Amino acid sequence: MSAAPPAAVHDNTAEPVLVVDFGAQYAQLIARRVREARVYSEIVPSTMPVAEMLARNPKAIILSGGPSSVYEEGAPTVDRALFEAGVPVFGMCYGFQLMATTLGGTVDNTGAREYGRTPLHVSKPGSTLFEGTPAEQSVWMSHGDACSAAPEGFTVTASTDVVPVAAFENDEKKLYGVQYHPEVMHSTHGQLVLEHFLYRGAGIEPTWTTGSVIEEQVEAIRKQVGTKRAICGLSGGVDSAVAAALVQKAIGSQLTCVYVDHGLMRKGETEQVEKDFVAATGVQLKVVDAKKRFLDALAGVSDPEEKRKIIGREFIRVFEQAEAEIVAEGSASGEPVEFLVQGTLYPDIVESGGGTGTANIKSHHNVGGLPEDLEFKLVEPLRQLFKDEVRMVGAELGLPDEIVQRQPFPGPGLGIRIVGEVTQERLDLLRDADAIAREELTAAGLDREIWQCPVVLLADVRSVGVQGDGRTYGHPIVLRPVSSEDAMTADWTRMPYEVLARISTRITNEVRDVNRVVLDVTSKPPGTIEWE
Numbered sequence: 058m059s060a061a062p063p064a065a066v067h068d069n070t071a072e073p074v075l076v077v078d079f080g081a082q083y084a085q086l087i088a089r090r091v092r093e094a095r096v097y098s099e100i101v102p103s104t105m106p107v108a109e110m111l112a113r114n115p116k117a118i119i120l121s122g123g124p125s126s127v128y129e130e131g132a133p134t135v136d137r138a139l140f141e142a143g144v145p146v147f148g149m150c151y152g153f154q155l156m157a158t159t160l161g162g163t164v165d166n167t168g169a170r171e172y173g174r175t176p177l178h179v180s181k182p183g184s185t186l187f188e189g190t191p192a193e194q195s196v197w198m199s200h201g202d203a204c205s206a207a208p209e210g211f212t213v214t215a216s217t218d219v220v221p222v223a224a225f226e227n228d229e230k231k232l233y234g235v236q237y238h239p240e241v242m243h244s245t246h247g248q249l250v251l252e253h254f255l256y257r258g259a260g261i262e263p264t265w266t267t268g269s270v271i272e273e274q275v276e277a278i279r280k281q282v283g284t285k286r287a288i289c290g291l292s293g294g295v296d297s298a299v300a301a302a303l304v305q306k307a308i309g310s311q312l313t314c315v316y317v318d319h320g321l322m323r324k325g326e327t328e329q330v331e332k333d334f335v336a337a338t339g340v341q342l343k344v345v346d347a348k349k350r351f352l353d354a355l356a357g358v359s360d361p362e363e364k365r366k367i368i369g370r371e372f373i374r375v376f377e378q379a380e381a382e383i384v385a386e387g388s389a390s391g392e393p394v395e396f397l398v399q400g401t402l403y404p405d406i407v408e409s410g411g412g413t414g415t416a417n418i419k420s421h422h423n424v425g426g427l428p429e430d431l432e433f434k435l436v437e438p439l440r441q442l443f444k445d446e447v448r449m450v451g452a453e454l455g456l457p458d459e460i461v462q463r464q465p466f467p468g469p470g471l472g473i474r475i476v477g478e479v480t481q482e483r484l485d486l487l488r489d490a491d492a493i494a495r496e497e498l499t500a501a502g503l504d505r506e507i508w509q510c511p512v513v514l515l516a517d518v519r520s521v522g523v524q525g526d527g528r529t530y531g532h533p534i535v536l537r538p539v540s541s542e543d544a545m546t547a548d549w550t551r552m553p554y555e556v557l558a559r560i561s562t563r564i565t566n567e568v569r570d571v572n573r574v575v576l577d578v579t580s581k582p583p584g585t586i587e588w589e
C-alpha cells in the first residue's frame with residue numbers, strides 16, 4: 058500500500074456546524090441528522106462561552122431543544138452576541154424560544170401546551186425553510202410556553218392551532234427558528250427543513266461523506282504517527298475492526314494488530330478476524346491462542362462477577378505479553394511502538410463530558426479495556442463518529458458485512474452466557490445452539506429489528522425430556538431476543554412464533570444434551586440483557 062499522502066483534502070471538521078446542547082437527548086440526534094445531510098457537526102455544551110464557539114469557525118450554529126422553560130429560574134440562556142456574529146443560526150424548540158426572547162420577540166407562559174404529533178400550517182410555502190414542503194404538515198411538538206410575536210425583522214412562516222408563531226425566518230441576518238423538533242421522524246418534513254437551513258439558509262455545501270471521513274482520517278493518522286509504529290487490539294467487534302482498518306490504510310505495515318483468542322467467542326468469529334478481516338485489510342495480525350489459559354483460570358468458578366474479573370485480568374496479561382513481544386521484536390525500520398489504536402466513538406466522548414480535547418480511555422466493563430499504565434499515545438480515528446457512521450466507514454473500507462453489521466457482543470463472551478462453571482464441553486454446546494439461533498434469525502430477516510439475542514446455557518439446571526426412544530435429563534437453552542436503542546433499556550422482542558419454533562426444534566434435535574428451549578420475556582429494567 059502506498060504511503061504517499063493524498064492530494065489536498067478539504068478538511069470538513071475545521072468548520073463544523075455546532076449543535077448547542079440545552080439538555081435532554083436532542084443534541085445527539087440533531088448532530089446525526091446534520092451529518093445525514095452530509096455536513097459535519099459537533100455538539101458543544103450550552104455553557105460554552107460564545108467567543109469559544111466562534112473561535113471554532115462554525116459554518117452555522119443550531120440551538121437544540123431542552124427540558125427547561127425560558128421562564129424557569131436558572132434556565133440556560135444564550136448570549137446575544139451569538140446572533141450578531143454573522144454566523145447563521147437555527148433555533149429548535151427551546152432554542153427557538155431563547156432566540157425569540159433574546160432578540161426581542163414575545164414568549165408567553167400561557168399554559169398552552171402541545172405534546173406529540175401536531176398539524177403545522179405553513180403560511181409562507183416558498184420560504185427558505187419551507188420551500189417544496191406542503192402547506193399542511195405534521196410536526197412533533199413538546200413545549201409549554203408559546204411564541205406570540207416574532208422579533209423585529211423576522212417573518213412568521215408557520216403556525217399551529219395553539220401557537221401563532223411556530224416558525225420564523227430572517228434571511229438578511231440568516232437567523233431561523235422552529236417551535237417543533239424537525240430532527241425526530243414524526244416531523245414528516247423535518248429533514249428537508251433542516252437541509253434547507255443548512256444549504257439555503259447557511260449556504261453550506263454537502264461535502265461530508267464516508268469517503269471524506271476516510272481521507273481526512275488517513276491524513277490525520279499519518280501526521281500523528283509519522284514513521285513510528287502502532288498496535289491495536291482486535292476484539293472481533295465493529296469499532297476496533299474499523300479503527301484498525303483505517304489505521305492500516307494510513308500507515309500500512311507500521312501497524313500490528315493483536316487478537317487474543319480466549320476461546321469464548323461464538324462459532325466462526327475467530328475465523329472472521331483471522332481470515333476475512335486480514336484478507337480485507339492486509340493487516341499484520343498476531344493471534345494469541347490463549348484458550349487453555351482462560352479455561353484453566355475459569356475452572357471451578359460459577360460466580361458471574363468472579364468470572365468477569367478473571368476474564369478481564371487474563372485478557373490484560375495476555376495482551377501485555379503480546380505487546381511486549383511486538384515491541385521487542387522490533388521492525389525492519391527499527392522504529393519504536395509509540396501508539397495504541399482505540400475504537401472510541403463520539404457518543405463516548407460526548408457522554409464523558411469532553412466535546413473536544415483528549416479522551417480518557419473508557420474503562421467501561423469491556424474486556425478490551427486495557428491496563429492504565431500502558432505508556433502509549435492514543436490514536437482514536439473514530440472519535441468523531443456515531444455508530445452508524447462507523448459501519449458505513451467499515452463498509453467503504455471493504456470489511457465483510459459479518460463484521461460491519463455485527464450486533465453487540467460482550468467482551469467476556471460466552472463466559473457470561475453459561476450459567477454455572479465454564480467448561481470446554483459446555484462452550485461447544487452453547488456455540489452450537491447459538492449458531493443455530495443466529496442462522497435462523499438472519500434467515501428470517503430479523504437482524505435489524507433485534508438489537509441482540511443472547512443465547513444462554515443453564516448449565517446447572519436439568520430437566521426431564523423424552524427424545525428418540527428414551528427419557529433424557531438435559532439442559533435448557535434460553536433465548537433472549539431484545540429490542541433496544543442503546544442497551545440502557547430494552548424490551549423483549551415480539552418475534553414470530555414460527556421462527557421461535559424453528560429455532561427450538563433445531564436446537565433440541567441438533568444439540569446434544571439440550572432438551573428444552575425457553576424464551577426470556579423480561580424487559581430491561583428489571584432484567585439486564587445478559588444473564589450474568
Ligand code: XMP
Nearest residue numbers: 422423424465466467468469544585586587
Ligand atoms: P446488560 O447485560 O448490562 O448489557 O444489560 C448491556 C449491553 O452491554 C453488553 N455487555 C458487555 N459488553 N463487556 C462488553 O463489552 C461486558 O463485560 C459486557 N457486559 C454486557 C451487553 O451485551 C449489552 O449489549
